[in-house]
Structure formats: structure tokens, C-alpha cells
Amino acid sequence: PTDPSRPPGGRAAAPRGIATVLLVEDEAPVRAFASRALRLRGHTVIEAGSAEEALETLRDETLKVDLFVTDVVMPGMDGPTWVRAALERRPEVKVVFVSGYAEEQLGDGSMSIPNSVFLPKPFSLTDLTETVQRQLH
Numbered sequence: 303p304t305d306p307s308r309p310p311g312g313r314a315a316a317p318r319g320i321a322t323v324l325l326v327e328d329e330a331p332v333r334a335f336a337s338r339a340l341r342l343r344g345h346t347v348i349e350a351g352s353a354e355e356a357l358e359t360l361r362d363e364t365l366k367v368d369l370f371v372t373d374v375v376m377p378g379m380d381g382p383t384w385v386r387a388a389l390e391r392r393p394e395v396k397v398v399f400v401s402g403y404a405e406e407q408l409g410d411g412s413m414s415i416p417n418s419v420f421l422p423k424p425f426s427l428t429d430l431t432e433t434v435q436r437q438l439h
Contacts, residue, residue: 321368321438322346326356326384327400328376332423336371336400339427340434352376353384360388367395369437371430374401385415396437400425 323345327333330351337347348367350356353376359365370388374381385397397418404422421433 320344320346321434322348322366323369323371323434324348324350324356324359324367326350326353326370326372326376326381328352328373332373335427336430339430340371342427343431343434345434353379353381357384357387360392367392369396369398369434371398371400371434374399375403382415385418389415398433398437 323340325333325337325340325347327336327349328351333349333351337349340347348359348365350359353372356370356372357379360367370385372381372385381399381401385399389395389397393416395417397415398421399418400421400423402423417437419433419437421429425433
């Protein structure tokens with residue numbers, strides 16, 4: 303089936319690579335880097351600069367999202383808090399948490415969230431895309 307959210311003439315990736323990713327990162331350069339990496343793999347990326355913006359985006363019930371990629375520590379609401387709220391309505395979505403802090407330092411119970419994995423910053427394009435692929439399959 304053709305994906306209407308994909309730009310026409312977009313390079314066809316392997317079908318298993320295609321997912322809709324909600325990328326939540328308050329640092330614009332990091333968000334741009336991650337977004338580009340995921341798009342190069344054929345994913346559709348919806349970007350949000352904050353948890354609040356991500357939750358606003360998810361108000362659209364028709365929007366299908368397969369994966370959340372979110373920073374853990376952000377101004378305002380943190381990653382685990384918004385993800386818990388989002389998963390109440392979308393329990394099937396998988397999660398990749400990214401942070402410059404070690405997982406143990408966070409101590410916020412983010413790992414108690416089902417279907418979530420942790421990716422430490424700094425990460426390479428390959429680290430990110432491989433982690434995303436693993437989470438999707």
C-alpha cells in the first residue's frame with residue numbers, strides 16, 4: 303500500500319524501515335540531526351521542540367505514530383512524564399529515550415515504561431537508526 307504521508311518521488315526504502323516517528327528534542331541542532339537520520343532511512347518524522355508540543359500534536363486522533371524518540375531532560379515537562387501521559391491513549395507506541403545523562407543518574411523510573419529503551423547521547427546516526435529499527439521490530 304502507498305503511504306500518503308510520504309512525499310511523492312521519495313526514495314523507496316525497504317518496507318520494514320518505514321514508520322512514523324514523533325521526535326521530541328528541545329535542542330534544535332540535535333533534533334535536526336536525528337530527524338535527518340531517520341528520514342534518510344525512509345521514516346516519516348514529526349518534530350516537536352517540547353513535551354507540551356508533542357502532546358498537542360498527539361491530540362489529532364487520526365495521526366498514526368509508531369515510535370516516540372524523546373529527550374529525557376527538557377525544560378517544562380520531562381520525557382518520561384509526557385510519554386506516560388501519551389501512552390494512556392496510545393499504549394501500542396514504542397519509545398526510545400535519549401539523554402546525555404547516564405541511565406542510572408536519571409533515577410526517574412523512565413525504564414519502567416513498557417516498550418522503551420535508552421540511547422545515551424552523544425549518539426551517531428547509525429546508533430540512532432539501529433536503535434529505532436530494533437524498537438520497531
